[in-house]
Amino acid sequence: MLHLTDGVWENWSGSVSARPTHVHYPETESELRTVVENAGETLRVAGAGHSFPPVAKSEATFVSLERYTGLVDADPEARQVTVRAGTPLWQLTEALSEYGLMLENMGDIDAQSIAGALSTGTHGTGTDFGVMATQAAGLRLITADGSVLDLGRGDDRFPHAQVSLGALGVLSTVTLDVVDGYRLRERKRPVDIEDVLANLEDYREFRNFEFWWFPHTDTALVKTLEETDETGEPGRLDAIEERIENLAWEGINRVGRRLPRAAPSLNRITTGTFADSERVGPAKDIYPTTRDVRFNETEYGVPREDAAEVLRELRDVVESHDVLFPVEFRDVASDSIPLSPATGRDSTFIAVHAYHRRPYESLVADAESVFDRFEGRPHWGKHHTKTAADLTSLYPEWESFLDVRAELDREGLFLNDHLHEIFGV
């Protein structure tokens, strides 16, 4: 996970790099505590490096938990498991399946570490499901002085640690509420975008619903998931097809980069190839997709009732940038986690992407001007330009998070430049 080339670390999209002075790969909690106790300047933990902004970055001490993974405990009766913080989601769901268990919901890849996914408010889609951090029942946190805090529901500091951007300390283990294993039927179909927006409430009846609208076209690719008892597995052919789609998409984006004016026709050709498709399998195999073509992304949570209007307003903005990548639309349930972008309101998350070889900054800024009109809150793991001055008014419990942060990390060991800006300290 923390792969350095000639001493330099890069995140997934290549938008962030760092040359840390110290890199540690602890294998036990006691080694992890020693690293925290001995760190002089900034200490950050890198998960799988799948965040787009420099939220994990450290130029001083960088810690990878890639050797601190796996289940610590599983209680199938109570439907609860405890897992080491560095465990990637694919390894977690694989281990859960051995006990007939599964996460109630997840996003569209499974490469992230469980701690990274919780800490940034990572989410899937579905009106019944909150951000993944709502699945946490207990968190074991190593604070700046090396002490260990076991936080659980009922503890005042627990909700602050559920989504913390890693600013309260290092998560050592995470206890999760899980559910019995289940199977999903995935259906994808191209639909006219205005048709989707007019029928959102019907689509929201599905267990999980999302769509991608392709700029310069009226086409949205709608994906729904339903629980099913049907047998079947996504086969090797599905995997090969996904690879071929990724390869074709890479090619189209390379052409689009050289010939930005061709963007409308390229996307019309792409959406013209869409057809209805269906597959069935265990949830752990159906949620994740392959994302081989690298991109940069911004994503904001907006009040659900405004989502259709936001999407409509974004259309011109995105098309003015000759973007080929689709705009993604997903629902998330309200929660009461102070730093969750869905805190206190049922939300819809809308994401805008740009091919990684193209500049993304002005696209992010223009998309933000739309999100801002609807009091959008940024996903912490996606590009955004928000600082403390903007964030205070967007989060009702912002100040209380700052108090807990100051109490647990007086010297700012866990703050890098990005977090200094976000928290205004």
Ligand SMILES: Cc1cc2nc3c(=O)[nH]c(=O)nc-3n(C[C@H](O)[C@H](O)[C@H](O)COP(=O)(O)OP(=O)(O)OC[C@H]3O[C@@H](n4cnc5c(N)ncnc54)[C@H](O)[C@@H]3O)c2cc1C
């Ligand atoms: C291709 C792709 C697809 C994505 N799909 C989705 C999606 O479907 N839904 C969604 O919501 N997001 C999605 N994301 C965003 C991604 O889920 C988040 O950025 C997530 O945080 C990445 O996890 P990570 O393990 O890579 O963490 P990193 O990016 O490495 O770190 C994230 C944060 O967690 C902190 N952290 C990591 N481990 C610990 C620890 N043990 N203790 C304390 N802090 C820690 C880091 O310091 C940092 O602040 C996607 C990103 C990419 C690149």
